[in-house]
Amino acid sequence: MKYEAEKLESYTGHRDCVYNVTGHSDENKFISSSGDGLLVEWDTRNSDLGKPLAQMKNSIYAVHFEKSQNRVWAAENFEGLHLIDLATRKEIANLALNKAAVFDIKTYKNLVFVAGGDGVITVIDSELMAFKKHIKSSDKSVRSLSINPVERELAAGFSDNTIRIFDLQTLELKKQINAHRNSVFAVKYSADYQTLLSGSRDAHLKIWNISNNYKLEEQMVAHMFTINHIAVNPSGTLIATCSMDKSIKLWDAQNYKLVKVIDQARHAGHGTSVNRLHWLSDENFVSASDDRSLSLWKVTQYEP
Template sequence: MKFQVEKIESFTGHKDCVYNVCGSSDPHRFFSSAGDGMIVEWDSRKPDLGSPLARMQNSVYALHYDASQNELWVGENFEGVRVFDLENKEQKFSIALNKAYIFDIVTYQNLAFVASGDGIITVIDRDEKAFKKHLKSSSKSVRSLAINPVERELAAGYSDHTIRIFDLQTFELKKQIKAHRNSVFTLTYSPDFETLLSGSRDAHLKSWDINKDYDLENQVVAHMFTINDIVYSPSGKLLATCSMDKSIKLWDAETLKLLKVLDKARHAGHGTSVNRLHWLSEESLVSASDDRSLSLWKIAQ
C-alpha cells in the first residue's frame, strides 16, 4: 500500500502545548485544548481564523465531543468538568471534581466517565448533572478510557501498567490485565469492537482479542518513546499513532504493519511531542503537539 502524505496547513495561536484535538458536527471543523487553558474551534479551510470557545484558568488535557448531544466535554485540571452546548456556543453546566489532573473523558448513553490522576473514574449522570459512582481500583493515575457498547464494557488504562475492564451497567471490575511495562497512555476499540488496542510509555503498541477474553493478539515496538494516542481512520483500515518521539506513524489496522512515518525531517512535521490525533476524513488527519501548533495532513492512497 503506497501513500502520498503532505502537510497542508499549520494552525497556530495557542500560547502553550496543545494537548488535545477532537471533532465536531461539521467535518471541516475541530476543537483543540492546550496548556494556556484556551478551547479553540478551527476550520480546516481557514487555518488562520481560530475561534475561541472558552478560556479555563488551568490547562486542559481532556476534550471529548459527544455527537449524540452536540456537546463538548472539557476537563479542566484541578477544577472539574465543563459541558458546552455547541449549537449555541455556551456552557450548559459544570461539575467540580477532586483537585487532580483530568486525563480523559468518554460518554455512553446518559453517562459520562472521567479519568483522573487520583486513580478515580468518576461516573456522571448526564440527565441529573450529578455524580453517580466513583470507581477506584488503583492509587495510580487513570490515563485513558474506551467504551465497548457491544459488550457493554469500559476499558481503562492506568499508570500502574494495567488495563482494567469494567461492566458498563453494574460498574463491577470484570478483568485486570497486566498489559505493559509502564503507564498505559492510550486505548481504543476497533470499529467492530472485537479488538482493543493499547499504547504505553514503554513504546509498545498491543492488540487484545476481546472474543478470547482479552488475550494478547499482537504487539510491536511502535515508537522510540511514549505512545500518546491511537486512532482508527473512518474506514477502519488504517491506524495512526503519535508519540513523544515527535513522530506520527500510519499502520495497517489488521496486521499492524508500518506503512508510513511522518516526522520533521521527511514531512516538515512537529518538532516536539505529538500528543493527540483526529481524523477529519479518510484523507485528512489533524495532529496536536507540544510545539503549540496543530497540523493538517493530506493522506492519498
C-alpha cells in the same frame, strides 16, 4: 498498497502545549485544548486564527465532543468539568471534581466517564448532572478510556501498567490485564470492536483479542519513546499512533504492518511531542503537539 502523507495546513495561536483535539458537528471543523486554558474551534477551510470557545484558568488535558447532543465536555485540571453547547457556544453546566488532573473523557448514552490523575474514574449522569459512581481501582492515574458499545465494556489504561475492563451497565470490574512494562497512556477499541489496541510509555503497541478473553494477539516496538495516543480512521482500515518521539505512524489495521512514518525531517512534522490525533475522515486527520501547533494531514493510498 502504499501510502503517502501530505501536510495541508498548520494551525497556530495557542500560547502553550496543545494537549488534545476532538471533533465537531461540522465535519470541516475541530476543537483543541491547551495548557493556556483555551478551548479553540478551528475550520479547515480557513487557516486564520481559530475562534475561542472558552477560556479557563488552568490547563485542559481532556476534551470530548458528544456528537448525539452537539456539545463539548472539557475538564479544567484541578477544578472541574465544563459542558459547552456548540449551537449557542455557551457553557450550560459545570461540575466540580476532585483536585486532580483529568486525562480523558468519554460518553456512553447518558453516562460520562472521567479519567482522573487520582486513580478514580468518575461516572456522571449527564441528564441529572449528578455523580453516579466513583470507581477507585488503583492509586495511579487513569490515563485513557475507550468505549465498546457492542460488548458494553469500558477499557481504561492506568499508570500502574495495567488495563482494566469494566461493565458499562453494572460499572463493575470485569478483568484486569497486566499489559505493559510502564504506564498505559493509550487504549482504543478497533472499528469493529473485536480488538483492543494499547500504547504505553514502554513504546510498545499491543493488540488484544476480545473474543479470546483479551489474549495478547500482536505486539511491536512502535516508537522510540512514549505512545501518547491511538486513533483509528472511520472505516477502520488505518491505525494512527503518535509519540513523544515527535513522530506519527500509520499502521494497516488488518495485519498491523507499518505503512507510513510522518516526521519533521520528511514531512515538516512537529518539532516536539505529538500528544493527540483526530480523524476528520478516512483520508484526513489532525495532530496536536507540545510545539503549540496543530497540523492537518492528508493520507493517500496508491498502488506501487
